[in-house]
Amino acid sequence: MLKVDQAWVKKIADLARLDLSDEEMKKFTNQFEEMMKYVDAISDAKVDGVEPMIHPYEMELLLRDDVPDAPFVDSEGKPKVLQSAPETLYEGYKVPPIL
Amino acid sequence: MNQNHSIAKLQKDFIAKKLSSTELTKDYFKKIKASKTNAYLALCEERALKQAKTADEIIARDGERSFEKQPLLGIPLGIKDVLTMDGVVTTCGSKMLENYVPPFTATAVIRLENAGAVSLGKLNMDEFAMGSSNENSAFGPVIHPTHPDRVPGGSSGGSATSVGADLCVASLGTDTGGSIRLPASFTGIVGLKPTYGRISRYGLIAFASSLDQIGPMTKNVDDAARLLQVMSGADEMDATCAPNSVGNYLGKLKDKWSWSGVRIGIPKEYFVDGMQMEVEASVRESLKKLESLGAKLVDISLPHSKYAVATYYLVSASEASSNLARFDGVRYGVRPQSAVEAPDPMSFYKRVRANFGPEVKRRILLGTFALASGYYDAYYKRACQVRRLMKNDFDEAFKSVDLIASAVGPTTAFKFGEKSSNPLQAYLMDILTIPASLAGLPGISVPCGVDAEKLPIGIQFLAPHFEEERLLQAAHSFETEVYHAI
Numbered sequence: 001m002l003k004v005d006q007a008w009v010k011k012i013a014d015l016a017r018l019d020l021s022d023e024e025m026k027k028f029t030n031q032f033e034e035m036m037k038y039v040d041a042i043s044d045a046k047v048d049g050v051e052p053m054i055h056p057y058e059m060e061l062l063l064r065d066d067v068p069d070a071p072f073v074d075s076e077g078k079p080k081v082l083q084s085a086p087e088t089l090y091e092g093y094k095v096p097p098i099l
Numbered sequence: 100m101n102q103n104h105s106i107a108k109l110q111k112d113f114i115a116k117k118l119s120s121t122e123l124t125k126d127y128f129k130k131i132k133a134s135k136t137n138a139y140l141a142l143c144e145e146r147a148l149k150q151a152k153t154a155d156e157i158i159a160r161d162g163e164r165s166f167e168k169q170p171l172l173g174i175p176l177g178i179k180d181v182l183t184m185d186g187v188v189t190t191c192g193s194k195m196l197e198n199y200v201p202p203f204t205a206t207a208v209i210r211l212e213n214a215g216a217v218s219l220g221k222l223n224m225d226e227f228a229m230g231s232s233n234e235n236s237a238f239g240p241v242i243h244p245t246h247p248d249r250v251p252g253g254s255s256g257g258s259a260t261s262v263g264a265d266l267c268v269a270s271l272g273t274d275t276g277g278s279i280r281l282p283a284s285f286t287g288i289v290g291l292k293p294t295y296g297r298i299s300r301y302g303l304i305a306f307a308s309s310l311d312q313i314g315p316m317t318k319n320v321d322d323a324a325r326l327l328q329v330m331s332g333a334d335e336m337d338a339t340c341a342p343n344s345v346g347n348y349l350g351k352l353k354d355k356w357s358w359s360g361v362r363i364g365i366p367k368e369y370f371v372d373g374m375q376m377e378v379e380a381s382v383r384e385s386l387k388k389l390e391s392l393g394a395k396l397v398d399i400s401l402p403h404s405k406y407a408v409a410t411y412y413l414v415s416a417s418e419a420s421s422n423l424a425r426f427d428g429v430r431y432g433v434r435p436q437s438a439v440e441a442p443d444p445m446s447f448y449k450r451v452r453a454n455f456g457p458e459v460k461r462r463i464l465l466g467t468f469a470l471a472s473g474y475y476d477a478y479y480k481r482a483c484q485v486r487r488l489m490k491n492d493f494d495e496a497f498k499s500v501d502l503i504a505s506a507v508g509p510t511t512a513f514k515f516g517e518k519s520s521n522p523l524q525a526y527l528m529d530i531l532t533i534p535a536s537l538a539g540l541p542g543i544s545v546p547c548g549v550d551a552e553k554l555p556i557g558i559q560f561l562a563p564h565f566e567e568e569r570l571l572q573a574a575h576s577f578e579t580e581v582y583h584a585i
Contacts, residue, residue, distance in 0.1 A: 012471065053487035056537070
């Protein structure tokens, strides 16, 4: 059985790029202890030789030809994908300096 | 519920000039604005009134014929806020996306609008569709349409209340583990989760890509068939949208359905501990009535059901942790000032992602864990193996039955706050809907009774993959010959 403690939750939170407050850390640790007991129930399922199912059923994936569609642009011809960008510069995304 | 506001009846009224789509649309906006249910997050008044006006013009010109080309002409619908609409803020019930304006429209919505539907606005939901009560919305909970102290169910809570309180004719919801069927059951409406792949997911903001499916939430089965008919079928924008031919869902409802010889499987595992007595009694009574109409009730076993909730939470959380990694504050979503001032990229991401609510954080953590090196085999991979065993259970069962029936939720709508302090208790609300989601099967929730407090109870029917015709025919017959006949 996995040991759930605050150090473990912190490690997972770092991997997920989540910052947890002290209060969240305490609460989630308790909740995870209970949840892990519950999900650990699958450890007694007999799965030897069973192919994992990552999709509801085996389906043929339909691929379209690799031809670009008309771009999403507004009435002034500017790319619409930029309309929700937190910050833009010319026709690109702007991010804070990281170095 | 205003049964007069069924699609067929409204279109008759349009033709008879008793009502215009514009009048109906304006009336809905009036009701929505006066409503205290918090069902809508955004209204598209300009777009809707333009669509209604166009519909009225076409109906005035072409009469009945206009519905042949556009079967939903003039019908006002509500859209769950997880589906994108070009130029309309789409929040997913999250602070993270409170200012997100998508540049494109979801295929399902395009098809409804092309069929003449009027889009009234965007419906409240649990954040990123994670929840069973709609208490996880960043924009406040949705109120049950008839019992203000109760939740409407989730995650499509706004979709359920808007139909139950007649704040639209019908709505779109999405179902990952029960998010259409449970709220439909809680609010006494019809909720259909089609087969995985029946409706394109293009424009559906992903929670768990191998489970998410769009479906109609309606006042009756006939309306559900009408919406499904329009939305179904292959879409080159979604490689997982099935090429299987689209059935004649609406036409088949007109055929006489006989229960004689129909084999209904009753899974012994689905009458679970802690199930509300009235729910069990109502479902059993409904089944008895079907038996008296000639159906054959068959006891079946779905032995891996006991793993359903654990399997679902591992699989869906894993997919969610991957899907929600895209919310990094670079291309869209909220970038708080604290993130702009972050000293390094790690802090930047963490400060952006502080916008997620607690349930979303919990599931990202669970999924990150299940996919992490050292745990992957014991959790994610094992859950996928159990998922196959569960699907095999259904395949085996459907060799000897035509439909499977059960309750939808173990209880009727609960009170606000009753389950929110304990996530595991909340997760267990989905115990009867999750197995079909994992197997990708179609399922429908239809009202079958009420409890002592007049809270609705729903019965769930499941059918094999792509057997929506059968599912809708059976549900329609149940609704008209059994439930409304009580």
